[in-house]
Amino acid sequence: MNSSLITNIISVLVLAIASYFVFNSFNIALSPAISIALGIIIGGIATVLLTQLKSASTGVETAHVSELSTLYVGNLPYRANEQAVQEHFELHGVVNSVRLMKDRRTGKRKGYGFVEMDAKGADKAIKNLNDSVFQERTLKVRLAKDKTEEE
Template sequence: MTIMKTSISLFISAIIAVLGALLLNFSQLITSTGLAFVLGAITVGIVLSLMPIKSSDTISKASSLNSKTIYVGNLPYRANENDIKELFAKYGEVFTVRLMKDKRTGKRRGFGFVVMAEADVSVAIGQLNNKEYGERTLKVREANYPKKEEHAQ
């Protein structure tokens, strides 16, 4: 996934550099197309370096801090990740929200997982368990991690 994002970013940067070169060339400020391209590429580099980097690697952020995963069940099928994040953010810092979908149909299955700061988990569970949300009663508890089977040797 990271390679795909990087290649898309490079492609977009190249398009912006070419557009910058064309604009500089057409404006007659710079007569050399090559020089205009280089200046366009430098401009893109400067602009991209000044932009804040929004990391999609929130799981590593969550694991570097003390975090816990919460199971959320009996969700309305129309609820999305942003809705659930907003709901839980009232009670603490939310790192990620994953709502489970059926592999075949792509429809939501009515449950998911929320990764929150460990200090905020008990408050969120206490406030949201058995609470009405979207005409359904939420079931909220700390997630159980699957136990590894020990193989007999």
């Protein structure tokens, strides 16, 4: 489950429990099941409204989700973090995620990673950032190859 779904579920449950206590504190004669059900309904409506407001304020449309490209970014400086890489790539398009690879044993960065961004921005990023200098290192940027399952 993604974190926004978990947050939404927790919010609905908190509102359900809060409504139970609110109805009981005002001596409104409702059974506990009905007051919790009302809280779930109110929480669900609030969650949907907040989600719509959040997506409207960020300008992100869900129709463009299928138009994402994953870029391989090589020769990254070991000191670079996800935030710095994201900011660097956002100059060329909307970045969905950044994953910098780390050694499992030592936890140190390996010097490469993957940036998922909108397809148009990815094309721009490849054109403008491949062989460009980032934190004193020359980046290698290209479309990532799909993982192939080994048999």
